[in-house]
Amino acid sequence: MKQVPAEYYPLMEQLQTVDFVLVELTLYLDTHPDDMEAINQFNHYVKERKKIKKAFESQFGPLLQFGNSYSGYPWNWNETPWPWQI
Numbered sequence: 001m002k003q004v005p006a007e008y009y010p011l012m013e014q015l016q017t018v019d020f021v022l023v024e025l026t027l028y029l030d031t032h033p034d035d036m037e038a039i040n041q042f043n044h045y046v047k048e049r050k051k052i053k054k055a056f057e058s059q060f061g062p063l064l065q066f067g068n069s070y071s072g073y074p075w076n077w078n079e080t081p082w083p084w085q086i
Helices: 008-031 036-060
Strands: none
Touching: 008 036
């Protein structure tokens, strides 16, 4: 596995943090579907995740496959480490 730059880890941690918040808000909203404040928080973190994902992928390549992330040229999905390997 190739060495990753130091900038990889803070961005990955930000992404994981936002993903955790989104999972928790999803669980909460499943039982409190009329909580407008929680919906606003959810939508805020969706936007944050998109920004972080874009920054991460522009520097380190795709996070997800099957059409969830764009590929650079040449095809870069086969470059390691993959997010689940760190």
